Amino acid sequence: MQINYDIVIIGAGPAGLSFACSMIGFNTKVLVIEKANIDAISKPNPDGREIALTHLSLGILQKLGVWSLVEQKEVSLLKEAKVFDGGSPSLLNFKSKASGVEALGYLVPNYQLRQALYRRVEQAKNITIMTDVLVEDVTNHESYSDVLLANGKTIVAKLVVAADSRFSNIRRKVGIPAIMKDFSKVMIVTTMRHEKSHNNIALEYFDYGQTLALLPMVGYESSVVLTLDTQNSKAMLNMNEKNFNARMTKDFKDELGKMTQVGERHAYPLIGVHAKTLVAERFALIGDAAVGMHPVTAHGFNLGLRGQDILATLVKEALMHKQDIGSQFLLKRFEKKQIYLSKMMFFGTNGIVALFTNDTPVVKQIRRFVLNFAERFPPIKRLITNHLTEASESTFPTLKKILMNK
Numbered sequence: 003m004q005i006n007y008d009i010v011i012i013g014a015g016p017a018g019l020s021f022a023c024s025m026i027g028f029n030t031k032v033l034v035i036e037k038a039n040i041d042a043i044s045k046p047n048p049d050g051r052e053i054a055l056t057h058l059s060l061g062i063l064q065k066l067g068v069w070s071l072v073e074q075k076e077v078s079l080l081k082e083a084k085v086f087d088g089g090s091p092s093l094l095n096f097k098s099k100a101s102g103v104e105a106l107g108y109l110v111p112n113y114q115l116r117q118a119l120y121r122r123v124e125q126a127k128n129i130t131i132m133t134d135v136l137v138e139d140v141t142n143h144e145s146y147s148d149v150l151l152a153n154g155k156t157i158v159a160k161l162v163v164a165a166d167s168r169f170s171n172i173r174r175k176v177g178i179p180a181i182m183k184d185f186s187k188v189m190i191v192t193t194m195r196h197e198k199s200h201n202n203i204a205l206e207y208f209d210y211g212q213t214l215a216l217l218p219m220v221g222y223e224s225s226v227v228l229t230l231d232t233q234n235s236k237a238m239l240n241m242n243e244k245n246f247n248a249r250m251t252k253d254f255k256d257e258l259g260k261m262t263q264v265g266e267r268h269a270y271p272l273i274g275v276h277a278k279t280l281v282a283e284r285f286a287l288i289g290d291a292a293v294g295m296h297p298v299t300a301h302g303f304n305l306g307l308r309g310q311d312i313l314a315t316l317v318k319e320a321l322m323h324k325q326d327i328g329s330q331f332l333l334k335r336f337e338k339k340q341i342y343l344s345k346m347m348f349f350g351t352n353g354i355v356a357l358f359t360n361d362t363p364v365v366k367q368i369r370r371f372v373l374n375f376a377e378r379f380p381p382i383k384r385l386i387t388n389h390l391t392e393a394s395e396s397t398f399p400t401l402k403k404i405l406m407n408k
């Protein structure tokens with residue numbers, strides 16, 4: 003049996019649901035297909051991730067009507083960030099005040115964001131969500147695509163958008179190669195309560211052998227993010243709470259007083275992915291399926307949100323002019339607008355990881371020089387701040403233009 007839709011979105015993660023939100027109210031029939039069950043999508047569990055949203059992302063979520071559905075009492079402002087290099091006195095300090103913005107970014111628990119996105123899509127008349135169904139394959143033709151489901155059904159669509167994670171099977175089946183970078187590291191995240199106030203300051207310690215970060219949450223709680231070699235991560239994951247609390251109190255140099263774990267510890271193996279192309283015939287990649295970033299620069303979802311926004315803008319333009327929403331012309335324009343920035347972010351982030359996690363004496367010297375230079379040279383610091391927060395028009399002129407053209 004064949005079913006027809008205008009757009010099929012594969013994956014109801016944050017990227018797939020954001021794109022679905024972008025299509026709400028437009029004269030187009032959209033189907034989102036998700037392999038997980040409805041509870042996993044509608045009532046996601048806390049997963050330890052605190053998503054640092056940039057100003058641009060906040061603007062997109064407001065425009066999509068999603069931000070008002072996010073529990074505002076769970077949102078915390080990131081006002082300052084301090085980056086330390088091991089035990090050396092080198093320090094890079096970013097302040098929102100110095101950039102003339104309320105905050106460098108907005109921290110939201112990932113599960114809250116996912117829940118808000120689902121609630122927005124659920125209200126839409128032109129969007130259907132199909133859960134518990136795995137997409138097996140996609141076959142692209144000149145004027146349509148076939149989406150083959152594991153239950154034997156086939157969906158026919160004018161445009162297929164894959165948002166099926168960084169390990170995207172569909173990307174592979176469609177024949178799009180990807181660069182993969184296995185960092186051989188594991189990121190452990192958990193929520194900790196502490197005695198002293200964090201004052202909305204994020205801390206990042208590039209200590210030798212491990213990277214330790216703290217993201218300020220609401221009240222006297224923070225998200226602790228610990229990056230370790232895979233072989234050392236098991237001991238840290240299995241450490242009893244008493245020892246873990248003592249270790250974190252010591253590793254954060256008592257900055258926040260005694261620390262107590264209040265959430266579960268979650269582990270994420272660090273593998274970065276960048277697709278060679280973002281499109282094929284009647285097919286586009288968004289979210290982590292297009293580019294799966296190392297989380298150190300907190301840009302994965304931000305980049306995915308921006309990518310879907312660019313694609314959605316072009317699709318809406320085509321709908322308004324009664325043009326083909328899956329044409330190669332449209333898809334190539336999407337790729338051109340997104341791929342330059344995504345490559346820059348991907349390789350730039352990998353460069354930062356290489357510089358800050360290599361403990362050979364030469365690299366240590368280089369990073370001290372880089373930190374001191376960036377800290378003492380305000381234009382460079384401003385550029386980095388603008389880049390990370392996406393608060394300045396001058397940093398992303400093309401993107402701002404795209405957003406304003408709506």
Ligand SMILES: Cc1cc2nc3c(=O)[nH]c(=O)nc-3n(C[C@H](O)[C@H](O)[C@H](O)COP(=O)(O)OP(=O)(O)OC[C@H]3O[C@@H](n4cnc5c(N)ncnc54)[C@H](O)[C@@H]3O)c2cc1C
Binds near residue numbers: 035135290
């Ligand atoms: C520890 C950590 C911290 C992070 N912090 C930040 C941050 O501060 N800021 C930021 O911007 N980003 C951050 N990120 C990145 C962000 O979480 C991801 O970029 C984002 O979740 C990716 O969303 P996605 O929808 O592309 O993919 P996913 O969340 O992986 O969703 C993919 C969906 O597709 C479904 N699926 C897969 N295959 C199929 C199939 N064949 N058929 C049907 N369904 C399928 C899956 O079940 C899943 O629901 C962080 C990541 C980690 C690990």
